[in-house]
Amino acid sequence: MPEFSRNWPAPAKLNLFLHINGRREDGFHELQSLFQFVDHGDLLHFAITDDGHISLTPEVEGVNHDDNLIVRAAKLLQQHSGTHQGALIELKKQLPMGGGLGGGSSDAATTLVALNQLWQLNLSVDTLAELGLSLGADVPVFVRGLASVADGVGEKLRPVEVEEPWYLVVAPGIEVSTAEIFGAPDLIRDSAKLAQPEFHQTQWRNDCVGAVIKRYGQVANALAWLIEYAPSQMTGTGSCIFGTFTNQEDAQYALAELPSEWQGFVARGRNRSPLLDRTLQP
Numbered sequence: 001m002p003e004f005s006r007n008w009p010a011p012a013k014l015n016l017f018l019h020i021n022g023r024r025e026d027g028f029h030e031l032q033s034l035f036q037f038v039d040h041g042d043l044l045h046f047a048i049t050d051d052g053h054i055s056l057t058p059e060v061e062g063v064n065h066d067d068n069l070i071v072r073a074a075k076l077l078q079q080h081s082g083t084h085q086g087a088l089i090e091l092k093k094q095l096p097m098g099g100g101l102g103g104g105s106s107d108a109a110t111t112l113v114a115l116n117q118l119w120q121l122n123l124s125v126d127t128l129a130e131l132g133l134s135l136g137a138d139v140p141v142f143v144r145g146l147a148s149v150a151d152g153v154g155e156k157l158r159p160v161e162v163e164e165p166w167y168l169v170v171a172p173g174i175e176v177s178t179a180e181i182f183g184a185p186d187l188i189r190d191s192a193k194l195a196q197p198e199f200h201q202t203q204w205r206n207d208c209v210g211a212v213i214k215r216y217g218q219v220a221n222a223l224a225w226l227i228e229y230a231p232s233q234m235t236g237t238g239s240c241i242f243g244t245f246t247n248q249e250d251a252q253y254a255l256a257e258l259p260s261e262w263q264g265f266v267a268r269g270r271n272r273s274p275l276l277d278r279t280l281q282p
């Protein structure tokens with residue numbers, strides 16, 4: 001049996017705010033968003049081989065092996081570096097998909113960071129972030145591992161230090177299409193750009209929430225439930241929402257009351273991602 005390097009975390013992210021500032025000529029939206037990590041996510045294990053083959057177990061339901069962002073990230077790294085090494089990858093999927101928690105992007109970033117180390121490629125973080133951007137707008141922030149305000153279409157990142165509260169994240173059990181929400185005629189897309197939005201907590205909001213709750217009743221219902229316990233917001237283009245708590249006990253109490261039709265978890269906000277901490281361990 002090959003030896004596995006175990007427990008590489010792929011944490012979830014939350015968009016503490018998501019302001020949409022305009023639409024570009026190419027149809028993509030200019031946005032400002034604050035990304036923070038939480039200490040809950042998927043877990044990956046890697047064993048290095050010398051046959052150049054990339055395999056992932058178990059398969060992710062509904063995603064073809066070669067379309068999986070983990071496999072795509074590993075192959076991209078092989079192409080870029082010219083290495084002949086391969087990898088057996090095991091995935092413990094814990095994050096709901098298509099929920100705005102960035103699980104697929106985080107899995108891809110963890111694969112880039114872990115294989116760079118295990119294949120001894122010595123590529124810089126800048127290079128890994130650039131490779132990651134070709135896989136998805138949210139991959140670079142996971143590669144860099146620092147809570148950041150993103151600008152542009154999400155590619156310009158400025159690390160920030162914000163509070164690290166406890167969150168109750170609720171997954172209403174549906175996937176929201178990012179493309180559908182960005183294409184919605186009623187989407188708010190004219191928010192003012194703020195010079196340092198992290199200092200204006202009272203203005204933190206998610207410009208997508210109105211368009212989402214109008215189309216997805218489950219998100220509206222979950223938000224109406226959670227807001228009774230704590231200030232609550234949606235992450236990304238949904239469907240997940242999160243309540244912000246000053247302590248773990250109150251978040252756990254609300255989780256215990258969660259209606260059985262929804263899934264949820266309690267996690268702590270992290271300005272430094274668990275992946276960044278893991279890279280410093282043997």
Ligand SMILES: C[C@@](CO)(OP(=O)(O)O)[C@H](O)COP(=O)(O)OP(=O)(O)OC[C@H]1O[C@@H](n2ccc(N)nc2=O)[C@H](O)[C@@H]1O
Pocket residue numbers: 015027028029030031033099100101102136137138153154178179180182235236237238
């Ligand atoms: C807005 C965020 C915030 O985290 O939402 P979530 O995906 O996390 O929910 C992300 O940056 C999302 O980035 P990413 O996940 O790469 O977007 P995709 O699924 O590739 O985008 C699907 C479609 O949405 C539109 N789109 C996406 C991003 C953007 N800044 N402007 C857009 O107009 C485009 O039509 C694009 O083809």
Ligand SMILES: Nc1ncnc2c1ncn2[C@@H]1O[C@H](COP(=O)(O)OP(=O)(O)O)[C@@H](O)[C@H]1O
Pocket residue numbers: 060062063067068069070096097098099100101102103104105106107108236238
């Ligand atoms: N390893 C992966 N984990 C999750 N989703 C993946 C993965 N690889 C590819 N995908 C695809 O990416 C889509 C978005 O997944 P995810 O990152 O979890 O959601 P979001 O972008 O809403 O946060 C999924 O619906 C799936 O089709």
